[in-house]
Amino acid sequence: MTTQNLTDPDEITALMTGTATPSTADVSAGEPDEKPAIQIGGEAETIRALTTALGHGALPDVYVSGGQLVHLSRVSGKAASAAEHAHQVDAGALPVQADPITSPSLAWLLAHHAFVYRNKFNKATEQWEDVEASPTKAALSAVLSSRYWPDVRPLVGVVTSPVLRPDGTLLQTAGYDTTTGLYYAPTVTMPTIPAQPSTQEVSEALEFITSKLLRDFPFVADADKANHIGLMIAPILRPFLNGCLTPFGLISATTQSSGKTLLAEIPGHIYGLKHLVWRTSDENELQKSITSALHSTAAVMLWDNIAEGTEVSSALLAKLITGPKWDDRNLGSNSAGFETTNDRLWLATGNNIRLGGDMATRTALVRLDPNDPHPDQRDQTGFGIPHLDQWLKKPANRVTVLRHLLILVMDWINAGAPRSGHTMRQFTTWAGAAGGFLAHHGIDGFLDNVAEMREADDGNTTWTAFLARWHELHGDTPLRAKVLCHSAEPTETSGKLVDRWDGTFLTDERDRIPNSKSLGKLLTGHIGRWHGHYVLRSEFDKSANMNVFWVEINPESDQADHDQTPAAADQTALI
Template sequence: MVHGAGDTESAKAKAARELHERHMAKQADKAAKAALAEQRRQQIEAQRNQRTGSSRPDIQLGTDPESIRAITRAINSRTLPDTYVRAGSVVVVETPSGAIEDDDEPAQVVNIVDPTRLARLLADTTYTYSVEKERLPDGSVEFIDVESTPKQHLAAAALSSARWDGLPVLHGIVTTPLFRPDGTLVQEPGYDEATKVIYAPKLSIDPVPDQPTEEEIQDAKTFLTGKLLANFPWVGPSRANYIGVLVAPLIRHYLGGVLVPMVAIDAASPGTGKSLLALIMTKVFSGHIRPWVSDDVELRKAITSILVDNGGAVVCLDNVGKGETVDQPTLSALLTAAAWSDRLLGASTSVRVPNDRVWMVTGNSLSIGGDNASRTVPVKVDARMPNPDMRPSSEFALGDLEEWLTDPANRATLLRHLLVLVRGWIVAGAKRIEIPMRTFTPWASATAGFLDWLGESGFMTNRDTLHEADEEEAQYGAFYAQWYALFGDERLTAKQLHDSTLPPIGAPFEERDRWHGTFLVRKKDGQTPSAVGLGKMLASEVGRYRGGFRLNGFFNSNTKVWTYSVIKNGDEIPEDAR
């Protein structure tokens, strides 16, 4: 049957129509995708333009090596604000939010930049990105910048360098003015290139003139000795010693960052004023006070924590326990170290920080032992009365000194007087008087000159009292004296000495102990050492002077045996003595 042309669509026409419809659909889809692609391109361009107008610098990450180099360049060019290098480590200076207001701590802190902190600094202050391919709806490809955080191992690799020539060196943060090596005074807040410190004042101080007048100098002297320190019951030259360490934070950088010995503030009884003397320094110089730690391992942890986490120029380890001896090897190492290295608690990384503090210990009837005795400035007060803490504040020129120090205006007055005195000494020629003190000789000689200019005499003439109060020194001194009384300068082996403690057979009771309780004992249990143990104790003392005697050691290369003798100070030392 043949249908009319208008009756139905032929198969051929239908196929043609469907083909056309598919084509048009494809064109429409292509146009839609092209429109979407164009829209995305415009978004990408807008994002780039927005970044162009941003103040945040760009850091492009790439392959691992490229990323490490890019991060290193960014750090070294100081792209990250407030960053410095301290003892080989990158650090950032920050002001914590919600910090407890404390006169004894700087408001700013120095934090080591680890990988986590670096990620946060990069996110806060830069646009750190990686370039990625993005396939657009129309099938084309665009390279887009995707904000990224460097992987942990890349950040750690970049920070592993110890050389950062592009970063300013930071020694620390101080809250008081200080003197530069040329004798000028840092009085403007901020980073000081000459001293490598940030001056962040907490007190409002009137400017100190380059040439203090005689009247200003005399007023400062009168205030210091006639008011502030007038009513402390000083023993011997302790006042001179204390003034010397009181100005140490101000002159340390002037002397080139020299090491300063430990200050031992000793009192005959509680309430005499030792804690007040420590408080003066910690209040004026934003110091840190913490309880004494006797265990050597725990002391090391405490020292590391203080140097890493706390600012200020003074650290006081307060109230050494009665009967304890300050002889910790860790403290000995600290006092002669310009930089302190240790492993961070709870971390697998080590830290190295400047040892830029003045260290103090306080206690009643202090005993300073080991190598610490030769690394200490002794300051002692003794009221020579019962209950010295009951003295009324009216007996003191400034009244209640602890309360007086709480007023920032009072602390500013004291600080300015100290600055005037130091500047006056520098203008007068910065006299030195040589005081041999091993590592601390530069500081001691300059301080002796300052005190002489000030009119304070006797500086460090009482340092022998440290050895007298040293239990170990006293023990060895008594041992050598009885050794000499029994044997003269006869040479004896450790076994012969040990056997001499055994009572002679049949000897009367009063003659059984020839040593009268002076023979060496082990520190750990107070018992007499074995002959081998005694030999080890003597070997470590050969050539050392204690209590007016010298221990000589002699080694027989044929028998491989050591013998020992003691001689009085000043006696001729045998040629074969070690």
Template sequence: MSNSKIAELAAAQEKRKKQVETQTQANGRTILTTNRFLREITSDTLQALNAANDPPELFRAGSEIIRVSNNDEIEPVTVAALRGCMDRAADFMKFDRNGEPVPARPPEDVARDILSLPARKLPFPHLQGVRHAPLFLKCGRLLVVDGYDKGSGWLLRLRGLDGIKSNLPLVEARHWLDELLHDFPFEDEASKTHAVALLLQAFLRELIDGATPMYLIDAPARGTGKGLLADVLTSVPTGGDAAVTSLPADGDELEKRITSLLLAGRSHIQFDNVRRLRSAHLEAALTTLTWSGRRLGKSETVYIPNRATWLATGNNIELSDEMARRTIPIRLDAGVERPEDRAKFKHELPTWAYRNRPQLVSACLSVIESWIDAGQPQSTPTLGRYEAWAKVMGGLVGFAGYGGFLSNRKRLQGQADSETQEWTATVKIWWELHKERPITATDLFEVLKEHSLLLDLWGGRAKTGALQRIGHALSRKRDRVYGDLTIRTAGHDSLNRSNAYRLEPNGGGYHKTPETPNTPSAEPETTDFIDFSGNDATGGFEFDDAKTPTKPRKNPGQKTLNSIDLSGFSGISGVLKPPQPDEQSDDREPAIEVEEVF
């Protein structure tokens, strides 16, 4: 192309730019898309979006652009949604064949470029979350103005809350809380105190510098008011319902469900009609301030702040040991055969709670502000991994005059499922059969099959899969104490290429097998299986310890479950604990026939 032709094209382009600039001066939001670099169009588009984002509708969470939906849930901005925002923020123009500027659709590649930018290049304000009632910030300031607060990053949607106060006398404030809880049959003082803590937590969550446990609302029978209690305790701070969901049995599904609820910015997450709480994903969610999980329908991992209040409802819920440590009990017991037939309640709930929500919110704020003005006295009872929560919530409810904080948690040990009992029974049989002799997963598998123990661990699986799960379980249980015995590692079985484990008495209840007195013999003394070089011909165990184990006693014969004292144990894989008459069994899986599996 000749230099004159290039000059002619450049002059024409400059003329068209001036035409667009003239139009831009008229409305201030015109963006030319023809013959420009992508970065230039992106820069102009971000400026237009930022100028139009007042009051804020576009926010950022990390490097992701988000917005608040019509039902006040946080949702990611898609390419299509962003193009709509771009079109409302500026007039996009292009040149037609005659070189005249004409309207254009917002470029899709510009929208994708904006969505891929790192957080530092996004002009949108950070969104901490959406709340529907005033809340106290970490500094102690009460956030009460409807709308977005730039300093804290919180967006308040107060949903018609009028006449809110935070200076009610403490006696009057407590009166409102007691009226709300009047008709619920709490089993003990601690249960009512924990219900008050659940109600107040959402208003001062920012003052708790750490994770928070799950509130467990349970009862011996249906119709006692578990769901209703959860409704009124969550509706006061939210003005609506909590995010109520079932607890899926599949771990991957639970992970994605937790991720989606936290991404939506839910302040309360409730698992309803739970029969059993035992989940590694839920355990992790209750002990972390930043949740990492996979987004529903995608394989990408996202990182989300975890500031939700967690609760679960159910009848006589079974808990794993790990979940029992992460749970705060709220027990209801009407003491009648048919709790659902009760009548003559003082208040018609939840209608009364909705109608008096402004007074109830004022009561909550007044209790908290009085506690802050008093210097935030903290609680003496503590809870491992939740020390910050226990100090704040225990101090608050104690200041308000509610006693028994954490005093009913010992009952949770009785609700814990049979896992610990099964392992204790397993270890007891293991000791009876093998004493201190090292065994592998294969050896333990034979014990489990013989006595139908730990069926949840291996039942219904092929032998290879069962051995892998047993091996992993033994690895997790190393140095764990069961009764008077401790599971220890015992090196590596070089013949079977698997780790070995042994039992070690703790000094009580069980005693090491006495060594056989030396018998005079012309032959040198030998052992049955010990070779510290790992090359013995009777087992190939390589010991970690430098101490020679005691010579094991000969196995007197295979013991049966009836020949071993298992008093005090129950619920072993459903073998020693048959279903109760009032339990639902129509949806249970059929019992596993061990002989048919292997």
């Protein structure tokens, strides 16, 4: 058997010439004389030989991600992939997955794609022979312990649809893309998208998206439709925008059968969809759910049909949405290990969903209201696309949707990729680009429902009412927390107990007025934070040896002109 010793880097490079971008579709075990040969010996020699061979591409579809070697392979028979398989054009177009290489998986890869041997002396023939061998588990583990692989191609991620490169060109050739570090593994056959679409193509694409695909969804306002389109193009734009973060997409409807799930599944159909279970009551379970989902290559993560009236409030979710990276312990292990780029579009649907904590400023809101007692019985005869849910199940139709979106994106690029002036926390890059894209195509209303977003924020609504009443009762007079608690006690007037705060005073989890110590902590956490037109201020009172608090109102707001502070006779006594 003819072999080539791969302990020499120059020989490895020569052997691998012309195979810089192997495709998982072409991977095969091959005949023995086609396999690269790796000679091993003692433990130290084996570690050096394997490290050199891996670094120079002896094994196909091996990349480095976050300092860890990963193997890109197609996955068959996944228990949770029935929905994913339904999105394929061909039954053979299996999902592509990048898995960290372990000692057993490295042994498997070496056995199938390399001829690993030791040189042994045959006493019978009195000759040295090349005998196939398997490296020890200790040697394999030692090789994989390295975090530095300068000659291995970096894998940024796997995408299943075309995306925009940083230079404005479209990645639409299957396989590894050196420019971006992305691996494009299409699940549908996409036609080539022109770099410069014609005026007619752009006009047809805009007409299709706005007046056919989305026409019959009962959006409350233009902002809701614009926001959804802005979220839909996010997976395409992300590499162009240097991996920018996108906000949490909340599709909230007034009633069932409004089309919220279908609306969320449109980007899921064209980019790949993963359903998650809503478990924010248990942060540990939510963390496990997110980590598990991020092992999938699906670009869209969806919490569908959250219970009606649920308040979306989670510190872990807020961290996820605003963090470019996600890290967690390896599943089933106590050791830290799993880390990945947060490059997904996170969506949720539900009826009359509320927001809490910091989620309001991290969310793009899409509202639906059919204003119909029986929206599920609507006659779809005149719809732009009747029975859209069934229509989207056909691969050719999903290609049509994606093609039109890509044409609109390329037209925006050819116009210089103009940006708008929209700002949004850590999502300003996305907001400016999406706003510019929508304005370029004449789609109005983007992010115009900020006020409605704040109304959906239960925490902000509660604090706004509390501070407004505080200012009405006490003006900007500094008060101690104990005095403020005393003012919340009902007073007797004409034999009746009267609540001066009209039910707006803060309460604890048992719906009781907190004690002065607890109230002081609550107030301290909101110093300088605006709620509506009001902001809480504080300073340390040396004479009382404690903090005092007061409320200020924005002098430029309309509320300031109407907000009348009562001249309480006992105001001084309250201080």
